[in-house]
Amino acid sequence: MSSRRRMSLGGGALRRAALTDNMSRINVSNNNRVTSSPMNQDDPYFGTPHKSIDLDDGSANGSCASSIRRSSSVPRRQSFGGSGLLSRNNSATNLKSTETPIRDRRAMLEAWRKAKGGETVCVNGEDAASVETRKRTRGDPPPLPPSSKQHRTTLSQDQTSTDGSHSLYPNYRPTEGHSQTSARSYHTIDYIENDGENRIPFTARTPSRFRGTMGSARRKSLLGQNIYHQYEDQEEPLSQLTQEVDNDTSFAKQEAIDSVEDAGLLSQMERMKQRVEQLEKEKMDLSMSKAPLEARFRQKEDAWQKEKSSLLDQIEDSKASLRESDERYRDLQEQYEQASAEMIHLRQELRKASSSRATTDSSSINSSLWSRQLQNDRDLTEMKEKVRAAEEEISGIRLAKVSLEKELHATRIELSCLERNYDELKAEYDEIAAHTSENNEAEIKLRVLTEEHIATTAALNAVYADLDATKAQAVAAMKEKENSHKKEIEQLKFDLSVMKTRASKVQPDVDTSMQVNEEEDEAVLRARIEERDKRIAELEAELLNGEQLRRHMHNTIQELRGNIRVYVRTRPFLPGDKQNDESPVDVSPDGESLTILDRRSGSPIDFKFDKVFPPSAGQELVFEEVSDFVQSALDGYHVCLFSYGQTGSGKTHTMQGCGNGPMRGIIPRAVEKILDQARSLNQHKWNFTVSASFLEIYNEDLKDLLISMKSSKGSSSSEKLSIKRNREGRSYVDGLAQIPIDVNDPLAGMQQLDALMGVAARSRSVASTKMNSQSSRSHSVFMLHLNGFNEESGAIVNGALNLCDLAGSERLDRSGAGADAVRLRETQSINKSLSCLGDVFNALATGASHVPYRNSKLTYLLQDCLSGDGKALMFVNLSPTTASCGESVCSLRFAQRVNQVELGKATKHIEYGGKGKR
Numbered sequence: 001m002s003s004r005r006r007m008s009l010g011g012g013a014l015r016r017a018a019l020t021d022n023m024s025r026i027n028v029s030n031n032n033r034v035t036s037s038p039m040n041q042d043d044p045y046f047g048t049p050h051k052s053i054d055l056d057d058g059s060a061n062g063s064c065a066s067s068i069r070r071s072s073s074v075p076r077r078q079s080f081g082g083s084g085l086l087s088r089n090n091s092a093t094n095l096k097s098t099e100t101p102i103r104d105r106r107a108m109l110e111a112w113r114k115a116k117g118g119e120t121v122c123v124n125g126e127d128a129a130s131v132e133t134r135k136r137t138r139g140d141p142p143p144l145p146p147s148s149k150q151h152r153t154t155l156s157q158d159q160t161s162t163d164g165s166h167s168l169y170p171n172y173r174p175t176e177g178h179s180q181t182s183a184r185s186y187h188t189i190d191y192i193e194n195d196g197e198n199r200i201p202f203t204a205r206t207p208s209r210f211r212g213t214m215g216s217a218r219r220k221s222l223l224g225q226n227i228y229h230q231y232e233d234q235e236e237p238l239s240q241l242t243q244e245v246d247n248d249t250s251f252a253k254q255e256a257i258d259s260v261e262d263a264g265l266l267s268q269m270e271r272m273k274q275r276v277e278q279l280e281k282e283k284m285d286l287s288m289s290k291a292p293l294e295a296r297f298r299q300k301e302d303a304w305q306k307e308k309s310s311l312l313d314q315i316e317d318s319k320a321s322l323r324e325s326d327e328r329y330r331d332l333q334e335q336y337e338q339a340s341a342e343m344i345h346l347r348q349e350l351r352k353a354s355s356s357r358a359t360t361d362s363s364s365i366n367s368s369l370w371s372r373q374l375q376n377d378r379d380l381t382e383m384k385e386k387v388r389a390a391e392e393e394i395s396g397i398r399l400a401k402v403s404l405e406k407e408l409h410a411t412r413i414e415l416s417c418l419e420r421n422y423d424e425l426k427a428e429y430d431e432i433a434a435h436t437s438e439n440n441e442a443e444i445k446l447r448v449l450t451e452e453h454i455a456t457t458a459a460l461n462a463v464y465a466d467l468d469a470t471k472a473q474a475v476a477a478m479k480e481k482e483n484s485h486k487k488e489i490e491q492l493k494f495d496l497s498v499m500k501t502r503a504s505k506v507q508p509d510v511d512t513s514m515q516v517n518e519e520e521d522e523a524v525l526r527a528r529i530e531e532r533d534k535r536i537a538e539l540e541a542e543l544l545n546g547e548q549l550r551r552h553m554h555n556t557i558q559e560l561r562g563n564i565r566v567y568v569r570t571r572p573f574l575p576g577d578k579q580n581d582e583s584p585v586d587v588s589p590d591g592e593s594l595t596i597l598d599r600r601s602g603s604p605i606d607f608k609f610d611k612v613f614p615p616s617a618g619q620e621l622v623f624e625e626v627s628d629f630v631q632s633a634l635d636g637y638h639v640c641l642f643s644y645g646q647t648g649s650g651k652t653h654t655m656q657g658c659g660n661g662p663m664r665g666i667i668p669r670a671v672e673k674i675l676d677q678a679r680s681l682n683q684h685k686w687n688f689t690v691s692a693s694f695l696e697i698y699n700e701d702l703k704d705l706l707i708s709m710k711s712s713k714g715s716s717s718s719e720k721l722s723i724k725r726n727r728e729g730r731s732y733v734d735g736l737a738q739i740p741i742d743v744n745d746p747l748a749g750m751q752q753l754d755a756l757m758g759v760a761a762r763s764r765s766v767a768s769t770k771m772n773s774q775s776s777r778s779h780s781v782f783m784l785h786l787n788g789f790n791e792e793s794g795a796i797v798n799g800a801l802n803l804c805d806l807a808g809s810e811r812l813d814r815s816g817a818g819a820d821a822v823r824l825r826e827t828q829s830i831n832k833s834l835s836c837l838g839d840v841f842n843a844l845a846t847g848a849s850h851v852p853y854r855n856s857k858l859t860y861l862l863q864d865c866l867s868g869d870g871k872a873l874m875f876v877n878l879s880p881t882t883a884s885c886g887e888s889v890c891s892l893r894f895a896q897r898v899n900q901v902e903l904g905k906a907t908k909h910i911e912y913g914g915k916g917k918r
């Protein structure tokens with residue numbers, strides 16, 4: 001064994017280390033070489049029954065350890081690789097093992113041998129599955145045999161400094177390296193604890209699997225773990241603690257993910273995506289089927305029109321010529337009859353003249369008679385010629401008539417053919433017209449679908465944005481928690497090490513008492529953590545209660561002050577908005593304030609309202625916030641909700657929404673809620689009747705949107721509507737249709753609502769402007785009249801719910817309404833009535849003696865709700881675009897004024913036994 005054998009292990013080995021066997025010493029040099037040298041009798045390790053070499057592949061995914069007894073025929077160069085399993089990379093390996101006194105070592109050697117043959121080997125009692133799992137997941141080394149007795153390796157000062165362990169644990173300073181045998185199966189490192197004043201030496205022990213040669217990255221991480229394992233006695237409690245903290249972290253992660261999932265955002269997103277795809281498909285189908293159908297219809301219609309007009313011309317021509325020949329025939333007939341009569345007359349005269357000539361003596365023929373005779377003969381001949389000519393003409397006319405009749409007959413046949421053609425064409429036309437009406441319906445459906453699509457896409461974008469924000473928040477929260485946990489772990493480790501040091505100072509040799517102390521320490525720490533968690537939970541509960549109390553108080557104060565509540569809602573960006581626009585509106589997370597960056601001044605302006613909804617707030621959330629308010633109509637309050645804002649900011653979306661799904665707005669949801677509540681109040685002996693009206697104020701005229709439903713019941717559609725006051729001084733619209741809604745059958749009730757909303761939508765004055773393809777050109781007011789009677793107490797309630805969708809305030813230049821006289825008049829009328837609404841609020845805010853309710857139909861109609869008798873809530877809708885910033889600031893300033901209006905406590909309209917009580 002005189003020769004020094006060199007063995008190269010994986011890169012980045014320890015600088016200096018010493019491993020021993022009973023006869024040779026193995027040294028790990030600074031240049032990562034492991035050398036073996038014979039040992040002397042006086043070597044402290046001489047005679048130790050076995051030796052151990054840790055073979056580390058130096059990679060981050062694990063190391064393999066093996067104890068090998070080496071003979072003198074160690075090969076010149078040996079390289080090992082592997083990831084947790086022993087494997088053979090060099091077929092020239094010629095390591096030989098001798099019998100090892102420890103069974104586990106033998107097992108490992110066996111494993112090593114098998115690995116040399118390329119087999120996958122399980123060591124230390126691992127089963128194949130756990131080997132595979134370990135290999136796949138972390139590449140951990142196989143566990144050490146339980147009884148492995150390791151020798152100690154000393155890490156020197158320079159080695160530990162190089163590893164950067166100082167920066168991890170600044171209070172620890174490694175000592176100059178020295179060796180010392182240890183009966184324990186740990187790899188040990190000696191340190192000096194530097195607590196500022198004292199230098200306390202202590203020994204850190206690491207499991208021997210971290211010993212040996214290794215890569216610098218691996219070494220760094222293991223040195224962290226060295227500290228972690230410096231008290232292996234503490235390893236279990238510490239690892240438990242770490243496990244708990246890890247659990248905490250993963251729980252926090254899971255919580256963040258759950259909160260995202262709980263909000264149903266992911267599934268909502270999925271549903272929305274599918275719906276959008278479906279809508280896109282339907283839209284494509286509809287637009288593809290519409291175009292050829294329309295073209296065919298136009299073509300047929302043109303051809304039919306041309307043919308029809310040419311045939312009609314022909315018929316007209318034939319009829320005219322027939323009429324002409326008839327007239328001619330009649331003339332000739334008259335002439336013929338005249339000539340015949342004359343001829344008969346002449347013949348008679350001729351006969352007379354002949355008879356007189358016969359009776360007269362030839363000798364005595366007097367010359368006058370002869371001359372008369374001659375004249376008569378001439379006349380007769382003339383007449384005969386006339387008659388012949390007339391007969392010829394008549395026969396000519398007869399021929400002409402026959403031919404004309406033939407012609408007429410042919411034309412009639414042609415006409416009847418044409419009529420048949422016409423009928424066929426008409427049938428075809430009707431068919432096409434039916435298709436066209438189908439097309440129109442499809443067009444309407446397409447419009448609704450497009451609307452829904454736009455809204456869904458916008459909502460989806462908002463949800464994406466919200467999700468991103470939530471994710472970012474969750475990640476930040478997780479990081480923060482992780483950091484705090486890390487700090488906590490470090491602190492705990494530090495506390496533990498200090499305690500351990502102190503304990504070791506007091507009773508270094510009494511392991512059992514130390515164990516007791518540590519357990520106590522751990523128990524104390526656990527108790528402290530539990531106490532702290534409990535306190536946090538208590539504080540959170542208190543915070544929640546406080547928030548609820550604050551809201552309740554806020555509501556009570558508001559009810560007492562009788563404020564008009566103001567909610568602000570910002571719509572999300574729509575596909576038609578400018579791309580890459582950044583919203584100047586920033587809604588704060590408290591849900592009550594927002595900041596808008598004023599484009600003109602360039603400075604942000606803060607506003608605070610009762611509630612502010614971000615663009616991601618869906619219809620359901622919005623309704624949740626107003627549902628109590630809506631429900632108070634059943635308690636006998638006159639409630640009014642109205643939406644205000646520039647055109648295209650989402651007022652109609654908020655009030656009516658679109659479709660029958662999640663995009664439904666406040667009106668359908670409010671009716672549904674009221675019907676539900678009215679039904680459940682049945683159990684308390686309340687009987688409710690509910691009816692609905694829907695009107696619009698267009699150019700300062702009231703128009704009943706449900707008149708067609710009323711006139712089908714026998715009313716005149718030309719009835720003029722006017723606002724009147726009843727005996728109690730309350731305003732009502734005279735002649736307005738009230739359509740009853742079935743309270744007892746929820747399905748029927750909602751179907752009735754759908755039907756009347758459909759009728760109203762068809763009658764509403766909407767038009768396309770530059771700002772909104774479906775812009776409301778009027779103010780619309782949906783009214784729900786609620787009358788309840790309690791059989792037990794005899795109480796009568798009269799509540800009302802007015803849901804008002806105001807027409808959008810707009811600038812003529814932006815909406816493009818100035819170019820069209822009708823649009824211009826509408827816009828002027830809209831802006832005037834909105835300015836009257838502003839005047840009313842100004843007068844109310846300043847406590848003026850006269851409030852100009854009568855200046856517009858809108859304020860006159862809403863007078864009861866705006867004068868403190870009822871409850872009022874205003875939605876201010878904002879567009880998120882930069883171009884709308886000016887209008888948004890105006891809307892917000894208007895809303896701020898409205899927020900300052902105090903109306904006094906609202907009145908409940910309830911009577912007991914015929915006496916009104918308030």
Ligand SMILES: Nc1ncnc2c1ncn2[C@@H]1O[C@H](COP(=O)(O)OP(=O)(O)OP(=O)(O)O)[C@@H](O)[C@H]1O
Nearest residue numbers: 455458571647648649650651652653772775776808
């Ligand atoms: N919160 C929202 N989420 C998704 N889409 C929205 C939202 N608000 C508005 N939209 C969409 O924006 C478009 C314009 O909205 P809407 O017609 O409600 O505006 P408006 O204020 O009533 O306009 P106008 O005063 O001209 O009638 C519609 O396509 C609507 O679907």
